[in-house]
Structures are given as structure tokens and as C-alpha cells.
Amino acid sequence: MTYMWALYAREVKRFQKLLIDTLLSPIIQMVLFLTVFGITLQGQDVEGIPFVTFVFAGLLMMIMVNSSFSNPTFALILGKNVGTIIDLQLAPIKPGSIGLAYALAAFSRGLLTILVAMLITVWFVPEFTISNPFLMLVALLLTGIQFGLLGVTFGMIAKNFESLTIVMGFVLQPMIFLAGIFYPIASLPAPFDLISRFNPLHHNINLFRYTTLGYADTHPMLSLAVIAGITIVMYFVVQRVTRTALRKSYS
Amino acid sequence: MTVLNVQSISKTFPAKQKQGVVHANRDIHLQIEEGQIYGLLGPNGAGKSTLINIISGILLPDQGSVTIYDKDVIHDTEAAKRLMGVVPQEIVVEMAFNVEEVLYYYAGMYGVPQQERNTLIEAALTDLDLLDKRLAKARTLSGGMKRRLMIAKAILHKPKFLILDEPTAGVDVALRQKIWALVRRMNEQGTTILFTTHYLEEAEQLCEAITLIDQGKVIKQGSLKDIQKEFAENVVAFELYDNKVEHLPNVHENATQFHFPITDLAEDMQKVIQHYGDNLKSVKSEAASLEQIFLQLTHHGN
Ligand SMILES: Nc1ncnc2c1ncn2[C@@H]1O[C@H](COP(=O)(O)OP(=O)(O)O)[C@@H](O)[C@H]1O
Numbered sequence: 367m368t369y370m371w372a373l374y375a376r377e378v379k380r381f382q383k384l385l386i387d388t389l390l391s392p393i394i395q396m397v398l399f400l401t402v403f404g405i406t407l408q409g410q411d412v413e414g415i416p417f418v419t420f421v422f423a424g425l426l427m428m429i430m431v432n433s434s435f436s437n438p439t440f441a442l443i444l445g446k447n448v449g450t451i452i453d454l455q456l457a458p459i460k461p462g463s464i465g466l467a468y469a470l471a472a473f474s475r476g477l478l479t480i481l482v483a484m485l486i487t488v489w490f491v492p493e494f495t496i497s498n499p500f501l502m503l504v505a506l507l508l509t510g511i512q513f514g515l516l517g518v519t520f521g522m523i524a525k526n527f528e529s530l531t532i533v534m535g536f537v538l539q540p541m542i543f544l545a546g547i548f549y550p551i552a553s554l555p556a557p558f559d560l561i562s563r564f565n566p567l568h569h570n571i572n573l574f575r576y577t578t579l580g581y582a583d584t585h586p587m588l589s590l591a592v593i594a595g596i597t598i599v600m601y602f603v604v605q606r607v608t609r610t611a612l613r614k615s616y617s
Numbered sequence: 618m619t620v621l622n623v624q625s626i627s628k629t630f631p632a633k634q635k636q637g638v639v640h641a642n643r644d645i646h647l648q649i650e651e652g653q654i655y656g657l658l659g660p661n662g663a664g665k666s667t668l669i670n671i672i673s674g675i676l677l678p679d680q681g682s683v684t685i686y687d688k689d690v691i692h693d694t695e696a697a698k699r700l701m702g703v704v705p706q707e708i709v710v711e712m713a714f715n716v717e718e719v720l721y722y723y724a725g726m727y728g729v730p731q732q733e734r735n736t737l738i739e740a741a742l743t744d745l746d747l748l749d750k751r752l753a754k755a756r757t758l759s760g761g762m763k764r765r766l767m768i769a770k771a772i773l774h775k776p777k778f779l780i781l782d783e784p785t786a787g788v789d790v791a792l793r794q795k796i797w798a799l800v801r802r803m804n805e806q807g808t809t810i811l812f813t814t815h816y817l818e819e820a821e822q823l824c825e826a827i828t829l830i831d832q833g834k835v836i837k838q839g840s841l842k843d844i845q846k847e848f849a850e851n852v853v854a855f856e857l858y859d860n861k862v863e864h865l866p867n868v869h870e871n872a873t874q875f876h877f878p879i880t881d882l883a884e885d886m887q888k889v890i891q892h893y894g895d896n897l898k899s900v901k902s903e904a905a906s907l908e909q910i911f912l913q914l915t916h917h918g919n
Pocket residue numbers: 615616617630631639640641659660661662663664665666667668
């Protein structure tokens with residue numbers, strides 16, 4: 367366990383050193399979204415929930431997804447370029463522990479960002495509630511680990527920062543936006559409502575919105591099961607990929 | 618007790634420009650006993666680092682096996698890695714952390730409990746003369762200091778087996794001496810050492826046993842004494858008044874002397890005397906240095 371927590375602590379320390387950079391960009395994004403939606407969609411609602419509030423919950427989850435995916439990916443690609451990946455190659459840490467250490471560090475960063483973002487913006491969001499704080503934390507933790515493990519997997523495979531930009535821009539962002547951050551999935555015409563439910567990110571946003579606003583497009587327990595299932599699968603994937611990747615020579 | 622057992626290791630890499638492969642290691646066997654200082658020697662590109670990487674568990678061989686104290690590096694990687702400390706050839710440093718942080722987290726990654734880390738960090742920094750750099754950012758250190766930091770990382774967890782890949786490449790004389798003093802001291806305290814170098818004099822001063830490799834193949838292996846005995850009286854060493862003359866084939870310049878490899882003592886001595894004649898200042902037969910042994914062996918290989 368020492369092995370994993372040491373690596374976790376190291377990765378947390380790494381983002382703490384860049385705390386302002388870590389926090390600033392997601393929070394600015396948040397403020398921009400809220401301002402735009404708050405002004406343009408004033409008075410509109412989704413089943414009694416003010417529209418801005420509905421979007422706000424989605425945006426918080428988007429922060430968690432983005433930061434838990436990009437934190438390990440960025441650290442690993444940088445490590446390969448600078449050569450410090452050698453530390454991970456040499457040290458006697460099991461691949462599963464490497465994956466979890468990075469994923470938990472990513473979750474910690476996401477959680478910190480969300481808390482700060484909430485503290486700054488929640489005052490402008492009408493009727494925001496947390497209906498089930500415990501389940502909300504579970505949703506955040508699982509999402510952080512899920513996308514953290516995904517980020518580790520990608521970081522182990524990717525060679526350079528271009529591939530990170532491509533995946534973030536052409537895969538992750540579209541999936542986030544189509545997952546129902548800005549609209550209820552149920553309001554989509556067939557077959558798009560069904561298709562959207564196959565977007566794994568829909569379940570993260572759906573569960574989070576349920577644990578805060580009490581609103582869900584899809585049954586929250588189904589979403590919880592999907593998230594947990596993907597996380598478990600990712601835990602096995604990350605072990606294989608990490609083992610293989612770290613035994614490659616990067617010279 | 619056998620610390621390291623390397624059995625028929627082979628490794629190929631895809632060749633850089635042309636098609637085909639580079640045979641970096643070919644069927645290498647190697648055993649190191651507890652308490653030895655062992656040298657893995659060979660010119661640049663011989664395949665030393667490739668073998669070190671395979672032993673360290675960071676590169677998979679195409680075939681063969683490696684065990685450290687009976688722990689299989691390939692199948693029981695973490696258990697084997699716990700027993701080793703490795704100083705890789707390339708100097709790399711963390712951009713974000715200071716020296717103390719680098720060591721603190723690295724010790725943890727080797728399973729050293731938090732409460733023990735500070736004592737060990739202090740000891741390693743003292744050993745490597747880095748105490749005053751404790752709070753300096755690792756990336757701001759000089760090249761030599763970075764090298765010492767890499768060594769500090771490798772010895773932190775008190776490994777039973779320490780591997781150093783070219784620890785003295787590009788290092789000034791004073792630091793070299795320091796590094797070798799540390800290696801000797803650790804060896805006296807019970808650490809088994811494996812190091813690589815392409816400076817053969819270093820190996821002559823330090824090692825009990827060596828493996829010479831060239832083009833991925835073992836060309837000589839065993840105790841240094843035995844090898845030197847085998848090659849004793851192996852060169853005609855001579856000095857000349859005028860060095861700028863047509864030389865015999867296979868003559869190597871060595872400081873003020875020249876060396877000519879011997880196959881038959883009387884005959885070769887005669888050959889040298891005949892060829893250089895009056896120009897000879899002195900001539901005698903001599904035990905070959907590791908360098909000459911190496912030159913001869915690689916020459917015969919061609
Ligand atoms: N990652 C790699 N990809 C391709 N070729 C490599 C790689 N690593 C080493 N080689 C080749 O293998 C041979 C042995 O290299 P190396 O083990 O680094 O030698 P040494 O450490 O003795 O100088 C060289 O020809 C080198 O070019």
C-alpha cells in the first residue's frame with residue numbers, strides 16, 4: 367500500500383504546485399457558461415428546475431470528467447518526453463496500483479476543482495440543492511476513478527501531446543456535450559434519446575444530477591451500475607496496458 | 618549465493634534506417650555471486666544497456682530468463698525489483714520537484730515507510746555530498762549533481778543488489794573517484810554491485826569478475842585475475858625515438874609506448890626488432906591490460 371500512496375502523494379503534489387493553472391481554466395469556463403445560459407435562458411426550466419441550475423449540475427460533472435482524464439494523461443506523456451517515466455518502470459509498483467494512484471490523484475484534483483468552482487458560482491445558481499450528498503460523493507469518486515483509469519490507459523499508449531489534443535477535442539468533448547449537459551435526453555426525438563443512453567458519459571451526468579437536483583433521465587441505479595461496470599473493466603484494462611507500456615524502451 | 622542469474626538472453630530491435638534487425642543481445646549467460654563487484658564491459662553499442670534494462674525488468678527479452686535471488690524478473694517483476702537499486706544511463710530529472718521531494722516520493726515507491734524516509738534521505742544525501750542541495754529544484758542542479766541524485770535515488774531503499782549503467786560517463790575525475798569510493802563502501806557493507814563501463818581501466822581497478830561483450834555477444838567472461846593471467850606476456854611493449862614511422866599491422870599506441878600482440882614470443886619479438894631497428898628505444902614483453910585484451914579479442918572476432 368505504501369507503494370501506491372507514495373505515488374498518489376507525488377501526483378497530488380504535482381498538481382498542487384500548479385494549483386492556480388489547475389483551477390483557473392475550468393472555473394473560467396464555468397463562469398462563462400453560467401453567464402451565457404443565465405442571461406439567454408432566463409425563466410426557462412426543465413420540469414420545474416431552472417435551466418441554469420440544470421446545466422450547472424452537468425457542468426460540475428464535466429469538470430470531473432475532463433480533469434480526471436487529462437491529469438494522468440498529461441503527466442504520463444510529459445514523463446515519456448522528459449524521460450522521468452523511468453521511475454515508474456524501475457519502481458516495484460504493481461500496474462494496478464500505478465493505475466489507481468494516478469486515478470485517485472486525478473479524482474482529488476477534480477474534486478478540489480469542483481469544490482472551488484461550486485463555492486465561487488453556486489450563489490448565482492437558483493434553487494441548487496444536494497439531495498443525496500453521500501451518493502453524490504460516490505458518483506464523483508467513481509467518475510474520477512473511471513476517467514482517471516481511462517486517462518492512464520491513454521497516457522500509457524499515447525506518444526505525444528498532439529494525440530491528447532485530438533482525443534480531448536474530437537472524442538471526449540463531443541461525448542460530453544452529447545451526454546445531456548444542456549438538455550434532458552428524454553426531450554430528444556427517437557432514436558436520439560435511445561442513442562444518447564449508449565453514450566457512457568450520459569450516465570455520469572445523469573447520476574450526478576440525480577444526487578444533486580433529484581432529476582434523472584435514466585434510472586439512477588442503472589447509471590450507477592454502468593459507471594461501476596466500466597470502472598471495473600477499466601481497472602483490468604489499465605493493468606494490461608500499463609504492464610506492456612512500461613516494459614517498452616523509450617530511448 | 619547467486620544474486621543474478623542471466624540465462625540465454627537475446628534481444629533484437631528493428632534497425633533504424635534499413636530493413637532487418639539489430640541484435641543487441643545474443644544468447645547472453647551471466648551469473649553474479651553475493652558480495653561481488655562485477656563489470657559488464659564493452660564499447661558503445663555493444664548491448665550493455667540493453668542487458669541492464671532487461672535485468673532491471675524494464676525491457677522484455679525476446680528469449681531467455683533473468684532471476685534476482687531466485688525471483689524471476691519477467692514473471693515476478695515487483696518482487697525482483699524490490700531487491701534492486703538501478704542507476705540508469707540517461708540522466709533525467711523531475712521538473713517540478715526539489716531534491717528532497719524527489720527522494721521522498723521515490724523511497725515511498727520502493728515501499729519505504731514514511732517515518733523512515735527522512736533518515737534514509739539524510740544518509741543518501743550525505744553519502745553523495747548533496748545535503749546543501751536538499752531544497753534546490755532538481756532541474757537546476759549541475760550535470761554531476763544530477764548524476765549523484767540518480768545514485769542517491771537508487772541506494773535509498775538499501776538494495777541488496779545495485780546496478781549502475783555507465784555511472785562515470787561524462788563525469789569529472791573528482792566525482793569519478795567519489796562514485797567508486799561509494800561503490801566500494803557499499804560493497805564492503807554487503808551490497809552486490811553490477812556496473813557497466815566502456816572505460817576498461819575502471820573495471821581493472823574495481824572488479825573481481827567481468828563479462829566482455831561486443832556486438833551483443835559475450836566474448837570473454839570470468840574472474841579478472843584469470844583473464845589477465847591468460848593474457849600475461851601477451852604484448853611486445855616498445856618505445857621509439859621517432860614515433861612517425863610506418864607501423865606493423867596491429868600495433869596500438871598506448872601513451873608513450875606501442876603494443877604488438879604476441880602469438881609466438883620469440884618470433885614476434887624478432888619481428889618488432891627487425892621492423893623498427895635502430896629506432897627502438899626499449900623493448901620488452903608485458904602482461905596485457907584489459908584494454909589490450911579487449912582489442913585483441915575483438916580483432917580476432919573479425
Ligand atoms: N530502443 C531501441 N531501438 C532500436 N535500437 C536500439 C534500442 N536500444 C538499443 N538499440 C541498439 O542496440 C544496440 C545496443 O545498444 P545499447 O544496449 O544501448 O549499447 P551500449 O549500452 O553497450 O552502448 C545498438 O546498436 C543500439 O543502436
